[in-house]
Amino acid sequence: MQLTGSQIVIECLKEQGVDTVFGYPGGAILNIYDELYRHQDEIRHVLTSHEQGASHAADGYARSTGKVGVCMATSGPGATNLVTGIATAYMDSVPIVAITCNVGISLLGKDSFQEIDIAGVTTPITKYSFIVKDVKDLAPTLRRAFEIAKTGRPGPVLVDIVKNATSDVAEYEKEIPKLIPRMTEKIDETAIDEAIKILRKSEKPMVLVGGGAVIADADKELADFVKKVDAPVTDTLMGKGAFDGNDEYYVGMLGMHGTKTANLSVSECDALVVVGSRFSDRVAADTKSFAKNAKIIQIDIDEAEINKNVEVDLSIIGDIKSVLDIFNSRLEQLYHKEWLNKVLARKDALPLNYHHDVLTGPYVVEKLYEVTKGDAIIATEVGQHQMWAAQYYKYKKPHTLITSGGLGTMGYGLGAAIGAKAGNPDKTVVNIAGDGCFRMNMNEIATAVRENIPVIEIIFNNSVLGMVRQWQTLFYGERYSHTVLDNNVDYVKLAEAMGAKGYRITKQEEVEPVLKEAIASGKPVVIECIIQSDDKVFPMVAPGKGLDEVFDEKDLEK
Structure with a gap:
């Protein structure tokens, strides 16, 4: 049958079993969004607050479900805003397909409005980057993109489509995706x-x-x-x-x-x-x-x-x-x-240890584990809170910790949590953040509210960039160069302004009841936990040292 390029994109997504995409529209990709409107009962579109949030959400969806995550953006800055998320997925071997649209072929290479060679930009951080200039190539390219994303060591693939290829017409015939075999032929x-x-x-x-x-x-x-x-x-x-x-x-x-x-x-x-x-x-x-x-x-x-x-x-x-x-x-x-x-x-x-007489990140994580019985999906940002989430929450099954390991992307976790919750609506999904990371992409709380995606955001507010400050304390003579964030932001009011429920915790006895209330609410929730600025993650191995030189707070005191 004869279909426009935009119709072919949607049909190919349906072929691949895609039920959710994350994105942000713009002029070059408008034809695809127009077609997506006609299929909203088959494919859910989650409108993020920023394209980077869309790429992280596709990543979180993929990590938590084992499926390929899909994100979309328009040309120019829309496409470049996906880059950090694509790089994050590349470093951690996450299968996502990023679909962008570019200017029409007659404007390509002429520094046209919102034109960028996004395929060239992303070549080093994808398994493959395609640019589709002819509508006849569209279906084979999209099918190949999903196959590459899933085959062997998974990873991200970018498909950039010139605008006229989304409106031109070509023959389309439905295909059943090929099964991707496990890689066994090289096993010696x-x-x-x-x-x-x-x-x-x-x-x-x-x-x-x-x-x-x-x-x-x-x-x-x-x-x-x-x-x-x-x-x-x-x-x-x-x-x-x-x-x-x-x-x-x-x-x-x-x-x-x-x-x-x-x-x-x-x-x-x-x-x-x-x-x-x-x-x-x-x-x-x-x-x-x-x-x-x-x-x-x-x-x-x-x-x-x-x-x-x-x-x-x-x-x-x-x-x-x-x-x-x-x-x-x-x-x-x-x-x-x-x-x-x-x-x-x-x-x-030699157990893990922390100060039990005050509110700390490890205490909150341990209580979260108790309240959720270890059955939640935990997303994190990057820093001290990420390490506490790794140390003190006991992960029983694969795909339950969603975190940026290779690239270490601050601002990753909230978008990823939204994607994980979209893919696992029956699971409790919690993102653990520091106040520095939360400020990177906190606008995605508005996404969770608008899209009715009830994620729980826990902020460990120590008014500093905690992990960087820890290094400054231990290795840089306590010279705290630009790591203090004491700017009196009221995160509870901020959450409420975006339509979420906000809580502030200052004492240990407040943690359990707030967590239980947040989980039971079925709504997006932000929980601010006030912790001390100089709390540190231990044990630690200093950069360049061997694993057998691991030390903790007691060793420092000695």
Whole structure:
């Protein structure tokens, strides 16, 4: 049948099972929005307050559902406002398709009003960037975009469409999307046999879980593997939920703000199985001394990650779920009682700790875990609050922590929470923010209210840029250059002005009742928690130091 380009865009979205898109209209993309109006009973459009909010919402939707997230923007500044969100998704391997429209082909390359080469701009931060100049290429390109976003290591794809291609007519025939097979053809079963030999000889094995295990939905296979190897488990920020945070084998997060138990044990272990982690600097710290006593076995879907940051002894390329399946079918039950007992005793002796006599971020996160029974989806911004959310909320399942790990994007969490709630309407969705991050994209509270998306925003208000101030305190001689935010903003009134419910908490006993009331309200809620300016995240590994040099507040006092 003959359809306009705009009709083809909508039909292709329907082919892919897209039920929600996030975006902001403008002149160049108006034809698509006009067509979207006619299909609003099939595809929900969430109008964000800013295009960056749309890209973060598509990201949060994708991370929490496992589907491809979709965002839209017009040409020029509309398109460039998506860039930070696209880069965030790229760094964390999140499948999104960003659809932008450009000026008509006769105006292309002439510095026309609101013209930008967005495909060129985003080439380094996408798996692929397309520009569609002919309506005949539109359907194949969109189908290819979704396929690329989902295949292998997922990631963002941009499709830029010149305006005349949205109004021109072409033949369209519906296609059923191809099933994306798990990447198994590269799995070297000889390498798996070699890895099993290493594990059989090992007396002190450990398992490090990264974001790849979450993406692969390999939680069941991972749990079976851990029990077979009989090894303690640590994870990265991005790996949260792939292994149950309540499991007795779990010893906490690894890295700059990882637990002492995890950091010291990885430094001591003699075999380390790394499941879907790229050894970022915040995880591995000093890469030369990382797991210096261990044979390192790296399992990853992306061959480019092998030996990129840390030299490993053995690598296995392929879908993590499939690789672990093979391990579990071949590996007999191993026993490491003495090592396991040592690590778990260390875990008991070196717990996470904070000041219990005042209102703190960790106290609020622990209460949030109790009230939600660990069943909420937690989004975060970036900074101290992000680390407290990672340390003190126990993630039981994949896709329940939505956070910017690779790019560290302040202003990410609120948009991402809106996307996660849109994709999971029956789940409690909470975004944990600092006052600095909240000010970045707080206008998306208006989006939550207008679109009736009941997210809960918790702001830890310490009147400073907390994580930067922590570094200034520890490493910059307490020179607090431009990190003080003491500007008397009333966040409760701000929330109410945008139509949300606002609360202010100053005492521990207020936390639980406010959280319960917020969850029961079914409305967008902002909860401001007043905490001290010099609260810090511990433990910590100083930049450039090894994991075995981890320290906490008591060590500083000594």
